[in-house]
Amino acid sequence: MQLKFDQDSLNVTMPWCAYGHVSMLEKWAHELKAIHQSEDPSFKAWRLTGRAVMIAHPDKNKPLELVSKAAYEAEMNFVAISAEKFVDCVINNKVPAKKSPALIYVPQGEWSAHYEKPTDKPEHIKKFRRSLQTYLEDISPKLGLVFVTSGDSYDNLDSDLRAVGAFDRRFNVSDLTIEEKGTRFLNAVGVDLCDKTLLDHPAKVGKLIVDEFGSLRRQRLISLSMQRRAHRESRNLNFDDLVYFSVFGGGETDHPQETNPEVLKRIAIHEAGHAVVAVLDSDFMNIPDYAGIVSSTSFGGLVTDSFAFNLSHAGHIKFKDVLHRIRVMLAGRVAEAVALGPENVSFCGARSDLVQASAWAKDVVSRYGFGYNYGKVNPKALNLLVIDETPTASESAFIEKECRRLLNRLYNEAESILVANKVLLESLADLLVQRKALTQQELLSAFASMRATQIN
Template identity: 25%
Template sequence: MIKEWVIGVGVALLLFFAILGQNVLPLFFLAALAVGFWLMMERRSTAPAVARETPVKHQVSFEQIGGQEHAKRELMEALDFLRYRDRIKSLGIRPLKGILLTGPPGTGKTMMAKAAATYTDSVFLSAAGSEFVEMYVGVGAQRVREIFRRARTMAKKENKDSAIVFIDEIDVVGGRRGQHSHQEYDQTLNQLLTEMDGMSTTQTPLVLVMAATNRPDILDSALLRPGRFDRQIRVDLPDKDGRLHILKIQVEGKPLARDVDLDHLARETYGFSGAQLESLVNEAAIIALRQEKTEISQAMFRDAVDKVLMGEKTGRKPTEDELQRVAVHEIGHAIISELMRPGTVSHITIAPRGNALGFVRQIPESDRYLYTVQQLQQQINVALGGCLAEELHYGNRSTGAQNDFVQASQLARTMVKCGLSRLGIVDEEHLQSSVLDTEVRFILSEQERETREVLRPYAEDIANFADHVVIEESIAGNEFRSWLETTSHESDSTEVVAAEATDLPIHPTIGDVGLQA
C-alpha cells in the first residue's frame, strides 16, 4: 500500500513540474533509479520469506523412520510438553525452546523434524542456514524475525497452538561469533538468540526451534546453553537391527525375488546411513529395470551395494597381465580374511569401480565398538595379504597396494596410541615422532612376516584360482569358501594365526587395488 502511494505522489509531482514548464527529464531518471533500487532491496529481503509462505507438508510419522529407536524415544519425550501442555504446566515445567539434532549426514535428521511436527500437530516451517546470510548487513536478522512471525501467523490461521521452525545446517549461521569477517553473520545469530530467549517464546502459539547439524563443535556456546537449545539429540548411524528396519521400510511396494535375504543385506551394509540404504534399494531397482526383469534379486542388491560403496563401473580396460595381478592381489586379501574370520568374505571382484581396480567385500559378524590388540593385528594381516600374495607369485609388488599400506599404518598407529604396543601406555601429545615411527615399523614388519607364512602354502593355488576369477570377474563368498576348503593347506595355516571371529574396526570394503603410482 505504501509503495503504491509513494509512486502515485511521485508521478503527480512530475506532472505538476511539467505543467509549470520545468525540465523534468533529470528528475524522471532519478526517480526511476530510486524506485529500481528500492524494488531490488525489497526483493532481496523478502524472497526467502515469500518462498516459505506455505507451510511445508509434514505428513511423516515416527513409524516411517527406521534405525533410530533411541533418538526417536528421546525426541518424543522432549515433545510431550507440546502435546500435554496442561499436565506439564501443573508440574511447573518450563517449555523447551529448542532441540538440536546432531549426527552424520543422511541419518534422517530432517525426517525426524517433520515427524515431530506430525506428532505434535504443529505448523512446520523449514529453512537452511544459508538463507539467512547475505552480503547486506541487517538482511539476515530481518529474515529471522520474519520466519518466527510467519510461524505464529500460520499457526493462528490453521487454529494450531504450536509451530515448529526447522533450521537445517545451522552451523552456517550459528558458528562462534567473532570468527567471521562479515558483521552480518554475528547480527543474524544475535537475532536468533533473541528470538529463542525472549518472552515471546512462551506466548500462544508456542514456537519450538529445531535445528540440524553435523558440526556441533563449531556452534556458539550461547546457542547451546539451556534455555535456547535445551536438548541435543544424537542421530547416529543405524546398527544392524536398525539397518534391517530401514530396508524393510524401503522395499515396501517393490517386487522382490524369493532369494532376497534382507537380514544378510543388513549385515553387509555395515556403516551405511539411512540415505545410503534408500539409495541402495533404488539402485537395485534400477539394475532390475536395466536388465528388463520384473523382480529384484539378491544379486542385484549385491551389485547395488558395490555401486553405493565404490561408484559405477568405469570404462577402464586393464590388460590381461594387470587383471591377473589384481586377481592374485584380491585372493590374498580374501584368504587371510577367511582364515582369521571364517564366513566374512562376501565376494571378490576385479571389475573396476571408482578408483579401485578390484576389491574384496567383507561382512562383519556384528557391529562392534571396542577392539583388542589381536583383532587389530588380524586386520593389519588382511590389509597386507594382497601385496604379499603378489610377492609370492610374481616375486615383486605393484603400486596397487598403496591404499592397503595406508590402512595398515593407521591401524598400527592406533595400537600405539591406545597403549597396545610394546611401548605400553603413552601420552600421544608428548610421544616423539621417531619413537612412534619405529614402533609402527616394528608392528608392520611382524605382521608382514606372519602373513607371509600363512600365504606361503597357497602360492600355487592362488595362481590357479586367479585364472578363474579373471574369467568370471566376480566370485561370491560361498564359491570362494568352497574352493578354500578343497585346498590341502587350510589345517596347517590356521595354526599360525588366531582363528577368533572378529569384526572390522574400519569400513568393511577393504583391499581395493588403487590406481595411484
C-alpha cells in the same frame, strides 16, 4: 531469507516408528497439540512444553524431518528460517511466522557459537543473547510459536543459551542399531523383492550399508538400484546383489576389462593373496563375500571382507583382529612377490592397500598403546604413551620406527601363510582368471575342493 528444502522428501505421514527412537518427540507433539487447541493457552503451559528446544541427533540431516513431522502431528505450521533472520527477529522483536501456531526451525550459526573470550563476541550477538529470554517470554500464548534447533550434542550451544527461559528443553535421539538400519534399508528396497539371504540377516545388511554407504542419501540411491535390478531381471534379490553394489556402486557401466594375459594373471594373484590370507589367517571365519578381477574406474580387482565376520567384531574389536586386518591388506603385495618374484610385483597396484595398512599401524602404535612386538616376546611390553594431540618430534620418530617394524612383522607373517599355501594361491588365481568373480559360497567351495586335492 528462508531456508530452502525439498518438501517432497519429508514424508510426514510415515508412522513415528519409521523415524527411529523418537517416542519422546511423539509425546511432545501431543503436548503441543493439546496446548494450542485449548481455549485459553497459558504462558505456563508453553513454558513447560518448551519455547526453545534442541534436538540432538547423530544424523545432521534428520532433525529437519523430525520437526516437520512433529508440526504435522501437532497440527501446527512448519517454518524454517535462517540463523541470521532468527537474530534479527529477536533483536528487533519481530514475529518470524506469518501463520500460527508454528514450529520454527533454526539452524545453528553465529547466534549459538562458543566464543573463547567475551571480547570475541560480536555486538549484535551480545544483544541477541541479552534479549532472547525476554523475547521468548513476551510471545503471546495465543500465537503458539516454538523455536527448534539441532546438532549432535546439547553442548553445541553456548552455555549462555543452555539456560532456563532460553533453549531449556532438549531431546536426545539415539542412533538406530545396525540391525534397525538394515531393516530400514530392506523396507526401502521392498521386502517382497528380497530373498531369505537378505531378510534373515538384517544386521549383516546393516553392517554392509553403514560401512559402504554411510549416508542415508546414498542408501536410498542403492535401494533404488536394487529395485531396478529386480525389475530388469524379473527375480528376487539376494545378498550377493547387495555385495555387487558395495563393490561397484550404483553406477551402470560395461566394466571394460584388462586383456593383457600377463597383467590379468598378476591382478588375479594379488586378489587371490588377499582372499587366501583372509580365509586361512581367520581359520575360515573371514571368507570374503566377493573376490574378483572385474575392473572399475578405481581398481583392477577387489576382495571384500566377510560382512558377517566384521559384524561379529563390531564394537568389541580385539588386538588380534587388527593384526589380521593388516595382514590381509598386505597380502596382495606379498602374493605377487611369492608367486612372481619380488622384482615382478606391480609398481602401483598395492598403493591403496599400503595406505590403509599404514593408517591402521599408526593407530595401533600412537592411539592405542601397542608395541610392534606386543604379544610375541613379552605380552606386557610397554608402549602406553598414546598421542592425544600433535606429536612431538621424538614421538613422531618413535611412532614411525614402531610402525615400520609392525608392518614388517605382519608382512612376514602373511608371507609365511602364502609360501606354505602357494599351490592354493596359484589355483585360486587361475580360477579368478577363468571366472572373473567369485561369491562367498563359490569361494568356500573352491577352497574345499583345492584343499581336498592338495591332501590327496
